[in-house]
Amino acid sequence: MQRLHFLTQNARWLLVPSLMTFGSGFGQTFFISLFAGEIRTEYALSHSAWSGYYAGGTLASALLMMLVGGMADRLPARRITLLVIVLFALSAGAMAGLPAVWALPVVIFGLRFCGQGMMGLLAMVFAGRWFVSSRGKVVAIASVGFSLGESIFPFVFVLVMGAFGWRSAWLVAAAVLLALGLLLARLMRVERQPAAANGANPQRQTGMNNVHWTRRTMLGNWVFWVGFPAFLVQPMVGTVFMFQQVHMVEIKGWALADFAALFPLYSLTGLVSVFVFGVLADRVRISWIMPFYLAPLALGMVVVAQGDGLQHAAIGLVLLGIMQGAGTTVSGVFWPEYYGTRNLGAIRSLATAIMVFATALGPLLSGIGLDSGLRYESQLYIMSGMALAGCLLLAIVALGTRRARA
Secondary structure, three states: OOOHHHHOOOOOHHHHHHHHHHHHHHHHHHHHHHHHHHHHHHOOOOOOHHHHHHHHHHHHHHHHHHHHHHHHHHOOOOHHHHHHHHHHHHHHOOOOOOHHHHHHHHHHHHHHHHHHHHHHHHHHHHHHHHHHOOOHHHHHOOHHHHHHHHHHHHHOOOOOHHHHHHHHHHHHHHHHHHHHHHHHHOOOOOOOHHOOOOOOOOOOOOOOHHHOOOOOHHHHHHHHHHHHHHHHHHHHHHHHHHHHHHHHHHHOOOHHHHHHHOOHHHHHHHHHHHHHHHHHHHOOOOOHHHHHHHHHHHHHHHHHHHHHHHHHHHHHHHHHHHHHHHHHHHHHHHHHHOOOOOOHHHHHHHHHHHHHHHHHHHHHHHHHHHHHHHHHHHHHHHHHHHHHHHHHHHHHHHHOOOOOOO
């Protein structure tokens, strides 16, 4: 009964970040990579060239994130959200009208900055700032949008692309984003008052050692430098897996439509996982979860590398979904719990920018590797090892910060 009351009282403010994470899908790798085959064919691009253009646009978006991400702490939520979503829709429309290959990294920059960067950042900053005692569950609810996008977009847009062409599919994406912007404008017509959330002011919540951490103090502490490389494993490996999905189905002998039809399985698993770990994060410290969340990723990469059937792809996607759900919770709760909420936008924007950089580096290295003869299956084994190394680093952080979080 208490949970139902919480949902009804805060329905609008729970829906806002969920819609934002849903719309962010148009700038995520799993969506953009659906068009890799068509774009590479039309512009005669090698794996390295396509990866390079993608990495260039993504890297530029990461650099801009570092500069402007802190605006999430200063601008009204409605104003910055609508500004980002309008730019996002324009970027999707620009992809539909892509004039030549020189414009590709520019358009990818817009898509990645708005979708992978700002939309996801703002959604999690709002969720972390507006709610305190129920932060784990709120992050889980906000993540429903990620799961819905991952479940719906690949299958639907592969069909749209097959029927009307890849450029028309991007026009549909732009229209969906504009409609989403109108809905968000209505939902956010009144600014959320954080002090009313659960009877506490999130701006007063401190992090380790009962301190309001800033970017500068965070970068001067060992926790960031030991733990953050582990947080880069999820975006880097997950991005490579999604980015190379067209190549993977080619070497495995699968149909892209059949593989895309498995995405609801991945999304459903991720959705269940994020709620399970979201509830768990409200009952135990996030440090109990961190050292283990990358383990399913390590196993999933091995399963896909060794298997040749779609059933192996399904198992890999399930394990990847478990990791994504757990990782969304860990990332959503870690930053406010360890560093407080006063400067959450500035801190998370830096972290998000570096993660976006990792999503640029991963596909670039993978594409160069493929052109150099490093088989994709071998790359999957390397990514599995990276995930295991990440588990060890997060275990060091969890054990080394026990007193600071007491």
